[in-house]
Amino acid sequence: MHGSTHTIRQNHQSDSEQFCNIGEAARLSGVSSKMIRHYEAIGMLAPARRTAANYRYYSDADINQLRFIKSARGLGFSIKQITALVGLWLTSDRSNAEVKDLAMAHVCELDERIREMQHMRSALHGLAMRCSGDGRPECPILDTLADQGRS
Amino acid sequence: MHGSTHTIRQNHQSDSEQFCNIGEAARLSGVSSKMIRHYEAIGMLAPARRTAANYRYYSDADINQLRFIKSARGLGFSIKQITALVGLWLTSDRSNAEVKDLAMAHVCELDERIREMQHMRSALHGLAMRCSGDGRPECPILDTLADQGRS
């Protein structure tokens, strides 16, 4: 079940591409090894190439893709959205309109969530301001929570 | 294993308290039966009383507690926070300072999350504005995602 090379370098084409382990890839990309495997498992990443010992290995291009994913996560895109973005990124004859639509849809989602949370924040802050917080049991916060939606 | 009453009413004390099934409780409180069972399972609610046929039943007070929980969820409190709030609510000699602390802590969490999402939103919107979306492959959104965090 072995006997072949243990090394990661594949020089059969005389190119000098650099390869690395998943740990190194994680360090270079900022995506944890855990998540790299996860992304592969759910199909966001193509299955990684493997050494004879079944270790995943990654090229520079793979690292760049991981960085791409990391950046997209930082903007709050979901896995599905990122899968789509990566697909577009890797497609040379893509339409930037598709990308922009994806981005603007996500802007709207963010706006929606921000609006919801601002509603919560202002309602809750308003309640808290009405509560003296002086240690007595009377509490307009609890009273309001209890009275809301009463028949 | 039976032979006793199938009905929910428990008139042994001559009080006229009203009881209802979990479905009715869900309808009255706005919390789904699914979630009522879940809240009970994770200890946020005391185990419901059961009929002889093992059906959960709920009193008016229980319904009020469910409404309280529903309101607190609407303000974005987590399960743990709500468990604490319910505990305070049910305690007559509570201190409103504790409640206010809980509320203000949650306001801070909301502020934090709102800030994060606003960062994402403005960054992403800025990118999208730079993308013409005219159908060509060139796309500053993808370019930026790809270039961010480069060595």
Added chain:
DNA sequence: CTTGACCTTCCCATTGTGGTAAGCCTGATG
């Protein structure tokens, strides 16, 4: 050859909600 640091897979936990299936119970109708 041993040791430590890696890698592999598999399972579990989180948070909050929903779905589904198998089986029992209830109330209403024929």
Added chain:
DNA sequence: CATCAGGCTTACCACAATGGGAAGGTCAAG
């Protein structure tokens, strides 16, 4: 009384993303 629809029970599975850990294989250096 028999039957049927619809409610209830439990016990799973699923999602979003992420982390933790165990059990075992592998690599590199000493």
